[in-house]
Amino acid sequence: SQQGEEDPQALSIQEGENATMNCSYKTSINNLQWYRQNSGRGLVHLILIRSNEREKHSGRLRVTLDTSKKSSSLLITASRAADTASYFCATVGTGRRALTFGSGTRLQVQP
Amino acid sequence: DTGVSQDPRHKITKRGQNVTFRCDPISEHNRLYWYRQTLGQGPEFLTYFQNEAQLEKSRLLSDRFSAERPKGSFSTLEIQRTEQGDSAMYLCASSRLAGGATDTQYFGPGTRLTVL
Numbered sequence: 680s681q682q683g684e685e686d687p688q689a690l691s692i693q694e695g696e697n698a699t700m701n702c703s704y705k706t707s708i709n710n711l712q713w714y715r716q717n718s719g720r721g722l723v724h725l726i727l728i729r730s731n732e733r734e735k736h737s738g739r740l741r742v743t744l745d746t747s748k749k750s751s752s753l754l755i756t757a758s759r760a761a762d763t764a765s766y767f768c769a770t771v772g773t774g775r776r777a778l779t780f781g782s783g784t785r786l787q788v789q790p
Numbered sequence: 791d792t793g794v795s796q797d798p799r800h801k802i803t804k805r806g807q808n809v810t811f812r813c814d815p816i817s818e819h820n821r822l823y824w825y826r827q828t829l830g831q832g833p834e835f836l837t838y839f840q841n842e843a844q845l846e847k848s849r850l851l852s853d854r855f856s857a858e859r860p861k862g863s864f865s866t867l868e869i870q871r872t873e874q875g876d877s878a879m880y881l882c883a884s885s886r887l888a889g890g891a892t893d894t895q896y897f898g899p900g901t902r903l904t905v906l
Contacts, residue, residue, distance in 0.1 A: 712894070714897075719879075720900070721792065721897040722833070722881070722897040723897070724896065724897075727894060767832045767833075769832070775846075776821065776823075776846070777823060777838055777846060778823075778825075778833070778835065778883075778895060779835065780833050780834070781832050782830075782831060782832050783830075783831075
């Protein structure tokens with residue numbers, strides 16, 4: 680079963696705009712990760728944030744984590760057409776190794 | 791290309807047939823995972839190996855599914871007596887044992903199974 684929900688399910692923006700995706704989860708976690716998946720392809724790891732961290736940056740990506748609300752957000756700044764993909768958050772539960780994925784946000788960046 | 795390879799990339803089979811998929815992880819990675827992804831959903835965990843030991847199995851892994859990693863390198867996932875509901879993308883991932891529980895999983899391109 681899926682760990683939680685991602686919001687929105689689909690997002691369409693213009694190139695150059697920022698894209699924000701949200702993720703909620705249900706159980707206590709060790710860390711939360713974001714992955715990107717181009718249509719019909721495997722997943723690419725984007726960024727990992729530990730449960731004791733609140734914010735992390737990597738290039739044009741910014742991730743926040745609020746463990747009290749069991750939620751995370753991914754911000755992609757200055758989006759490009761190449762950012763068009765599905766984005767998934769995934770959690771590693773306390774004491775576990777496997778990833779539990781959300782249902783994903785499908786991002787479309789119009790050139 | 792993450793360095794994780796899967797074979798075949800696509801498999802079409804008839805209901806009731808057996809199928810086997812192979813995953814070759816990144817060479818120095820000792821952890822290997824199998825996930826299943828259906829259309830429009832996120833991947834769901836099936837099973838996980840550390841070296842050759844299968845340490846965790848999901849309830850999704852019915853008796854018709856079996857996975858092996860005999861020498862702690864490549865892994866195979868076999869589905870016996872396939873059903874139409876088995877149609878999905880089967881993803882393999884690998885990671886390297888790290889000091890804390892923060893090892894990143896690297897995914898292969900997946901094997902897309904279609905059961906007719």
